[in-house]
Amino acid sequence: MSFAVNAMLKSPWVFHLSTGSCNNCDIEILDCLTPRFDIERFGMLLVGSIKHADVLLVTGSCNRKSAGRLKTLYEQAPQPCVVVAIGECSLSRGLFIHSYNCPVPLDKIIPVSVYIPGCPPKPEAIIGGVVKLIQKVKGT
């Protein structure tokens, strides 16, 4: 395991990106950070710029206006960067699959490592997903 990956697993910093969501997933992510769930205990921190982040949390159904910018942002991210798709919208676009403004799903735009289903997933599920991600990267 490289030094960078090791450091990342110790304290993954996350950047959160909404690409045309209904807000619920985003609010549940914020909920994870607030006292009841408090994932900051585990070193996870929401940061303000993708350039500081190890994990990219994507919610929403990737509409046309966001999709291009999403790609740019992903290219700016320092590697290794894992992408976590949160909520039905970013998995398959859910209810919005036939929308004229949501042409392609997230995983056709950028590679996705973890899918957390739910509409919205409960904070517990989000935390569960991140734990699985860490185990996967560690290879246990």
Add this chain to the structure above:
Amino acid sequence: MRTREQVLKDLQTRFKDDIVDLLDKSPKRVYMEIKPESIVRVGSYIFKDLEARFNIASGVDARSHIEILYHFSLEYINLLISLRVKLDRKKPVIDSLTTEFKAVNWIEREMSELLGIEFKGHPEMKRLLLPDEWPEGVYPLRTDYEEWDKNAIRDRGV
């Protein structure tokens, strides 16, 4: 304050040449069809003199023509007046109300890009919602809208 009857009577006498049809649907809802060229006169009278609140305008593609409904609520008599105008579907054009009050600014921009209605005299007509790469002349809320993007994926892949 005026009563419901007074308001309706006032509108009917004042704009008797502009009103095409008046549908008194229920105590709280009145639909009034007017000629498209009268919209600025009637709209600003209702907004300014009757002190209504502008709710929103709904553009409808009714296949044979395009309709716009301007909804105004008059809270003091608990009445919602919807002004209906019918426009030619081939070339829908109407005067902008933005010069009269600011609340219509965004909705006119939205209707122009989603339904292709032209608002004459709108001060800042540019796209509100759709992306820049969206082709000109394709209006998603028209009934005959067809997918133009050949790369769109519409199955879940399972």
Add this chain to the structure above:
Amino acid sequence: MAKSVIPIGPWHPLQEEPEFFTLTVDGETVVDMDVSIGYNHRGIEKLSEMKSFDQATFVIERICGICSTSHPFAYTRAVEDVIPVEVPDRAKYIRTIIAETERIHSHLLWLGLAGHFLGYNTIYHWVWKLREEILDVCEILTGNRNNYAIFKPGGVRRDFNMDDIPLVLRKIDGIIPTVDRLKKAILDDPVLHARLKGIGILTKEEVIDYSALGPTARASGVAKDVRKDAPYGAYDRVDWDMIVTENGDVFDKVVVRVLETYESIKIVKTCIAELPGGEIDLNIKDIPPGEGIGAHEAPRGETFHYIRSDGTNRPARHKVRAPTFMNLPTYKATVIGETISYATIILAAIDPCYCCTERMAVRDVEGKRLFGGPDLVKLSQEKTARMKREMGMP
């Protein structure tokens, strides 16, 4: 001084919805501003026309996660206006209870975020912890934390389990002392007074001109609230007050939201106590051709839905108007002329789900640090004490 352009967005650290603001500033003062939305546009109006009346409720619910009752409430009322029918009493009460719990959690959410924009993170964490209790109440009553899926044209989908009601009441009573404490912490704080009073003023005339809605309008002395003006649900059967303040600045918008939280708690408690028995659903089968309009006072203002039916089982046209659509254009009146440091909180004051100022350290030109964290804490403590003295507060 030369003018410069500052872009904000489309993604900001805690911003939930992507929106892109361009501020043109002259020195510190904002002289012009433009907003570009559409990063969230999903074509809901078109999608809803592809679904049946019953299915459309689920799409409508997902317009906004915070307002996941407001939109269905307005939508179902619009469908009922097409027919027209009145829903059973018990359904009315259930709808009102859910709508008001939602208002409580939405106002709390905003208060927390507002605290965060101002760098008052204590409030943010405190309020969001409190908000979890309300989400628990929602979960107990409907089965879901958000996206309750309880509305349907003609009534509600599920009834309450009456065994849970004592627990709900206990939870709601449990939050009151914390809300009281919160009210004191916010309304008596000299820093907040100094930062929020007199900024971002929206006058009465501007509210009318822009047809602004909800707390934004009520903070400017425009007493408009659909729940009072055109009562529906159980709002005309329970006793509650409309909160109206006069100044129109950001502080008044905070006051309106804090006080409305109390009114909502009152409504929920009365509705639960008076919950009538009987049917909860009319089992509407066919929707005749026609038009209907439904409105509901969402936490941010009036939500407005227009439905046209052509006699099939799908809406022929469905127009959705969310309150922020009317409130956001008021930025032209409120932000221009203020300094950049106020821009974020003024924009946030209408509650468009837009947020965030970044934390910063003050640096001089060579990049040498002038103040570190502990210095800032000390400075801020001194400043609070000084301001309290100056404002004559104990």
